[in-house]
Amino acid sequence: MKYNKLFIISLLLLSACGEKKQSETPANQNAGENTISLTEAQMKNAGIATAKMEIREMSSILKLNGMIDVPPQNMVSISVPMGGYLKSTKLLPGMHITKGEVIAVMQDQQYIQMQQDYLTAKAKYSFLEKEYQRQKDLNQSQASSDKVYQQVESDYRSQQILITSLGEKLKLAGINVASINNEKFQSSINIYAPISGYVSSVNVNIGKYVAPTDVLFELVDPSDLHLALKVFEKDLDKLYIGQKLKAYSNSQPEKKYDGTIILIGRNLSEDHNTEVHCHFETNDKYLVPGTYMNADIEVKNTRSNVLQTDAIVRFENKEYVFKATNKNQFEMMEVTTGISENGYTQITPSQKEDFTNENFVVHGAYSLLMMMKNTEE
Secondary structure, three states: OHHHHHHHHHHHHHHHHHHHHHHHOOOOOOOEOOEEEOOHHHHHHHOOEEEEOEEEEEEEEEEEEEEEEOOHHHEEEEOOOOOEEEEEEOOOOOOEEOOOOEEEEEEOHHHHHHHHHHHHHHHHHHHHHHHHHHHHHHHHOOOOOHHHHHHHHHHHHHHHHHHHHHHHHHHHHOOOHHHOOOOOOOOEEEEEOOOOEEEEEEOOOOOOEEOOOOOOEEEEOHHHOEEEEEEEHHHHHHOOOOOEEEEEOOOOOOOOEEEEEEEEOOOOOOOOEEEEEEEEOOOOOOOOOOOEEEEEEEEEEEEEEEEEHHHOEEEOOEEEEEEEEEOOEEEEEEEEEEEEEOOEEEEEEOOOOOOOOOEEEEEOHHHHHHHHHHHHO
């Protein structure tokens, strides 16, 4: 009798454990290859929440790189049309200059020779002018032959041309023609800054002879800096005149400079890229021509289907979302993702289906993935 009671108690305990284990196991947990069903308790513990796909206009960031440049009219190469020796200069690379100030003094004996030729030509012109008037009067009264009159007139006109030519050469050399006289010649000339800005390079030293083709200094006016960006052919249709951007350097990526696209190149290089010129909204002393810069341009795309980024799980180098099929039942489906912005990600299903009215798991997606894969194992 005692043994019968013990046997009955054991059967009751085993039956209770079996019922408890059966109640904790979800019904049809792996109903299909990519489908999972959960109990209400599992739904609550995993924090499962669903939502429909939304249609939003997403924007992406186009990252470009380039270099700070200045337009040709803001770069000046200083040379001496007549050549000469550099007598003095105070310029150093990086030095600021003001338009009209003396930046160098040149000296050469040819400047003296040009002034001598000019004064000699003027003296001879005075004689020829009087002779021309005299022969003109004589010719009118038939006291002089036409041949003599024509020869004097030719010499007079030639001398006028010579004086004009020598005067223009003196002006080109930087010598004021009005200040030339017989008592004092100018042996040196001043070179004046044609723009305000700074000196980018100094290519001569004092005492060096420079030819007319030599560049003494290079000056830059930084008032109109440009950012020249390299853009590949496939991205050209995303850009337009007036588009805004943020530029920054590698050394100071946290310091952003606002800019605007002002010109888009139309000639492609061998690498199928072209230059896009941008204008900085404000000038900064740290913006120097030749500096390499990066730029972020916000590009607007077409309206797309999007889900919250938390809805997307990654497994075996593929991306998936969970679609709600029935109550507490979910199907894992592969998708292709696009742009992510403000917590939402562009979604393209692998199969061409309409998911406008479908619900997807937006919270607890990774919990579902872990339960599904653990069950399969």
